[in-house]
Amino acid sequence: EVQLLESGGGLVQPGGSLRLSCAASGFTFSSYAMSWVRQAPGKGLEWVSSISGGSGTTYYADSVKGRFTISRDNSKNTLFVQMNSLKAEDTAIYYCAKGQVAAPDSIRFDPWGQGTLVTVSS
Amino acid sequence: EIVLTQSPGTLSLSPGERATLSCRASQSVSNNFLAWYQQKPGQAPRLLIYVASSRATGIPDRFSGSGSGTDFTLTINRLEPEDFAVYYCQQYGTSPLTFGPGTKVDIK
Numbered sequence: 001e002v003q004l005l006e007s008g009g010g011l012v013q014p015g016g017s018l019r020l021s022c023a024a025s026g027f028t029f030s031s032y033a034m035s036w037v038r039q040a041p042g043k044g045l046e047w048v049s050s051i052s053g054g055s056g057t058t059y060y061a062d063s064v065k066g067r068f069t070i071s072r073d074n075s076k077n078t079l080f081v082q083m084n085s086l087k088a089e090d091t092a093i094y095y096c097a098k099g100q101v102a103a104p105d106s107i108r109f110d111p112w113g114q115g116t117l118v119t120v121s122s
Numbered sequence: 123e124i125v126l127t128q129s130p131g132t133l134s135l136s137p138g139e140r141a142t143l144s145c146r147a148s149q150s151v152s153n154n155f156l157a158w159y160q161q162k163p164g165q166a167p168r169l170l171i172y173v174a175s176s177r178a179t180g181i182p183d184r185f186s187g188s189g190s191g192t193d194f195t196l197t198i199n200r201l202e203p204e205d206f207a208v209y210y211c212q213q214y215g216t217s218p219l220t221f222g223p224g225t226k227v228d229i230k
Contacts, residue, residue, distance in 0.1 A: 045159075045167065045210055047219040106142055108157040109129055110178060111170035116218050 002026040002111055004096050009116030016086050016120070022079040022096030022113055030054065032076040033107050036081050038092035039115075048094070049081060053093035055104030064090075086120045093117050124149055124213050126222035134230040135187055141198040143225045145211035150191045152215030160195045161224075162207045170209075171196060201227070 008020040035050040041078070049070040051060045058070050069082040079096050093115040099107035125148040135141055145156065154174040159167040171187035174192055184199040186228040198205055206229050211222040 045212075045221040045222050047221070050219075057219060097131040100172075105217055106153075106155055106214050107219070108169060108172050109153075109159075109167070109210065110172075112168070114166050 002098060004098065004111065004113030006094065006096050006113045009094065009118045011119045011121065012086055013122050014087060014120055017082070018083045018086065018118060020094055020096075020116060020118070021120045022053045022081070024077045024098070027098070029072075029077040030031065031102055033052060033098060033102055035097045035104070035107065035109060036070065036079075037095045037097055037109060037112070038090075038118075039067045039095070040092045042090075043092075044094075046092075049101065050104035050107060051079070052066040052104045057104050059104055083118070086118075088120050113122060114115040123214050124151065124220050126211055126213060126220055128209075128211060128222035128225045129205065129226055130225060131223075132226045132228060134228055135201055136182070136230045137201050137203055138225045139201050141196075141199075141201055141205070141207045141227050143196040143209055143227075145189075145194040145222050147194075147213060149216075151194075151213045152192050155213060155215035155216060156189070156194050158185075158189075158212045159212065160205075160207050161210065162173070162204075205228075 005023045032070040038095035050069045064072045095115045097112045127146045129144045156174045158171040163169040175187045
């Protein structure tokens with residue numbers, strides 16, 4: 001069974017940094033693209049970033065480009081996102097999700113982790 | 123960026139009725155790479171349909187997807203109590219990947 005478990009969320013001040021992790025199990029991690037998708041409280045879903053199975057290709061939403069960095073450690077089956085210069089509008093539940101192929105473009109999300117809450121506030 | 127519009131915003135129905143949800147794209151969705159997700163309160167989204175009409179693993183056959191190009195539909199036949207939730211469409215044919223705003227199906 002595929003399992004995704006996010007961690008690292010919490011309260012951070014505007015301008016601060018946070019690193020989220022997603023521990024994966026139940027599949028050959030390096031063979032699949034992985035993504036981060038977020039959901040602001042009471043709002044809809046927003047794709048944030050995706051990374052190829054081999055880490056060579058990354059994509060970012062314009063809203064986070066230059067501030068967030070996605071990465072993965074295939075030896076530890078773990079996905080990361082480093083979030084810098086955080087803003088109030090980054091407040092959301094952050095979900096990691098598995099793609100259906102190794103390439104990070106044209107991917108759907110299945111399954112999703114349970115998410116970790118990031119709150120940016122002073 | 124492809125903008126997805128979902129209608130209606132809220133659909134109030136009774137168990138046993140049929141739900142018809144619409145997702146319209148601002149431009150043609152490449153390869154009909156259109157997915158539908160279900161999200162219940164406090165839970166992560168779950169993939170229901172991909173490539174417009176293929177059911178994901180373990181999804182009951184009362185869920186069906188149809189459409190192509192810019193107009194897509196999710197149909198839920200004979201609503202079960204566990205089907206009352208929010209449904210999102212997502213296009214994954216063109217970067218950036220985008221979601222619709224969601225349709226809430228609630229109990230009438």
